[in-house]
Structure formats: structure tokens, C-alpha cells
Amino acid sequence: MATPVYSGAPRAPQRGRPRDASRDDALRQAALEVMAEVGYRALTMDAVAARARAGKATIYRRWESKLDLVIDTCTHLAAENLAEPDTGSLAGDLREFLSSFAAFLSGPIGKAAQALVGELPHEPELASAFRETFLIAQRNVLRRILDRADERGELRPDAPRGMAVELAGAALIYRLMLTGDPLDLPFVDRVVDQVLLPLVGEGQ
Amino acid sequence: MATPVYSGAPRAPQRGRPRDASRDDALRQAALEVMAEVGYRALTMDAVAARARAGKATIYRRWESKLDLVIDTCTHLAAENLAEPDTGSLAGDLREFLSSFAAFLSGPIGKAAQALVGELPHEPELASAFRETFLIAQRNVLRRILDRADERGELRPDAPRGMAVELAGAALIYRLMLTGDPLDLPFVDRVVDQVLLPLVGEGQ
Incomplete structure (x- = not known):
């Protein structure tokens, strides 16, 4: 039996019931x-x-x-809180996106995010829906930030983009889930300046 | 009331009951x-x-x-599976330690590790015991690897050691908990060669 593809969106409105x-x-x-x-x-x-x-x-x-409800809730929250920046520079875009992401994770909805992430390893269906929606959306924003930097000539030709995208998420989630250290602006700055820019930037 | 300091070790044997x-x-x-x-x-x-x-x-x-039992179990497993390498080079030590750690996480006990890590955000007492034992033990091995590399002149003077230690753990845990991508040797090699050595190594 084929696994149904997760649709992501709430159901279409029923006849005679306008959506609110x-x-x-x-x-x-x-x-x-x-x-x-x-x-x-x-x-x-x-x-x-x-x-x-x-x-x-x-x-x-x-x-x-409940899977539909929870994933749709995450997707909406991500869309509202993780706007794609376009500041004109790689450093600016990374700083803006990762600051928003850090605030999103450590803000009032952080507790729900923690609960969800903590259950992914034991809930295969949730994990795969989460990866197909939230995780890919977040990765795609980072990939487009790197693509635009490349168009501006800011990336090294051999820049390991996949690793940069992965580490950006890993650094924040590790603090949220493991160490409990603050997801604040100084930390985001260190991740950008010490890790991500040297990893992919031209002339670093 | 002061929080009791977690002792880490099983209780001393009772009188007349030799430990087995x-x-x-x-x-x-x-x-x-x-x-x-x-x-x-x-x-x-x-x-x-x-x-x-x-x-x-x-x-x-x-x-x-149960907190004592679980933390003692983790501490023992870590001691048995995360031996401190001393290969004579930074690259060798990082590769050996992170390969063991990756195998530890993705092996038969990985499921228990996932369960534990997933519950840390909701179990403050467990989280603080876990940080004081397992997490610090793992960080200390990485710190000593960097210290020995420094003594051999392999580190840059301004090497961000804390960030290197944090990223090494973050990269593995993110795959385990979030993406589900394999914690295999090619990944460990990429983390060492693309990220950690350039981050802290002299002349990179």
C-alpha cells in the first residue's frame, strides 16, 4: 500500500461552510x-x-x-515567523534569518517546538511529515540565501553549501534540546562569523 | 532548600552484601x-x-x-564506548572520537539515547544530571583533544575551541534527532575536514 503524500494544507472548505x-x-x-x-x-x-x-x-x-493539525500548525508558525530576508549581503541574510529562528525557538512557542522535536525519533509518521514541511522549508530559505550570495560573487566556488545549511540548524537545535544554553544574538553572531562565513565565504 | 548534588555513582554496597x-x-x-x-x-x-x-x-x-539508575547507565555506557583517543594528530583524534560517538548513537543503544535526549526539555532534573555527567564527559574529551593539539602547535592562537566542541556534538545530534540522515564515516569525515579542522587548525 502506498503511503499517502502529506498535503500540508487544511482540508478544502465543505459546501455551504465558508472558512473562517x-x-x-x-x-x-x-x-x-x-x-x-x-x-x-x-x-x-x-x-x-x-x-x-x-x-x-x-x-x-x-x-x-492530529498529525494534519500539528503539521499545519507548525507550517503556519514557520511561515509567520521565518520570513526570508534579503538584505543584500550573505552576512546580513544569515544573521537576520538565524536571529528570527533563534527567537522562534526560544520564544513562547519554544516549549511546543521542543515537545515536537523530542518526539520525532519515536513517531515516524510525524517525523516524515515534519521533514517534508517544516525542515525543508527552513533548509530552502538557507539554500536561497546561499544562492543569492553566490550570484553576488560572495561564495567560494567549492563552498560546502549542504554542510553550511545543516550546521546552521544543528547549532540552534543543539542548544534548544541538549545544552540549554541561551539562543541569543551573541550566539547567532558567533555561529555566523566564526563558522558559516568562513565555511562558505569567498576570501575568508 | 539546596538541590542535592547528583552523585553519579551507584550507592556504596550495604553491609554484608558484596557488590556484583x-x-x-x-x-x-x-x-x-x-x-x-x-x-x-x-x-x-x-x-x-x-x-x-x-x-x-x-x-x-x-x-x-530511576534518575540515578538512568544517569549511571548513561555514564557507564559513555565510559565504555567513548574512549579518549590519542593518535598523535588533531585530525586523527577527532576522526576516532567522532566515529565512536556516531557509532554509539546509531547503534543498538541509539534508541534509548534518542528517548533520553527527547525528554530532556521536559525533565529538568534529568536534563541537569545529564549535563553534569554525560554531556560534560563528552565535552571534556573534546577539550583535551584540542589541548593536546595546541601543545603540538596544531591550533591557531585564536581558535574558537568552545565553538568547535559545541559544533562537533551538534552536528551528530541534529542527524540523530531531526533529519534522520546517516551518522556514518563519510559524514564524520566531512564534519572533521570541512568544519572542525578549518575552524581551529593552524594554517588552514
């Missing part, structure tokens, strides 16, 4: 709060419905499973 | 298997006792809590 975007946001917010409290495995559609003072049917009309 | 090291190892093995299956939060001393066909009192005679 602010209602969707309230439901996603409820999902986020429940996930921060109990984690992904213990999250139920009932708990999300209760938190949002909504009926369970209201939720199932929009998302067909 | 192989019995300790069997109990740690049982703890590891239970953790791989259900995670840290759901692990109980009862389940470990049942797995090891031991009485619960036998376990409590050696470890006073």
Missing part, C-alpha cells in the same frame, strides 16, 4: 498550547477542541487527524 | 532496554526489575531513584 481564517488560527493556537503542555503523543483532538471551546467536528472538518 | 559488578551491568542493560521501549518518563523501577528478573529491592539497594 481567524477561527483556524484560534484552533492552531489551542493545538500549540496543548502540545506545549502534554507533547504530541498525548495530544488529543478532544483536548484541542476543549481548549478552543469548539466542537470536535469543527476541528475534524478542517484537519483529518 | 556483572549483576549491575545486567540491571543497567535492562534499564536501557526499557528506556528504548517506553522512554524515560514511563520507565519504572518495577519494569526494570521485571526485565532483569530481579527484585525491586535489589535495584533500590544500588540506585536510589
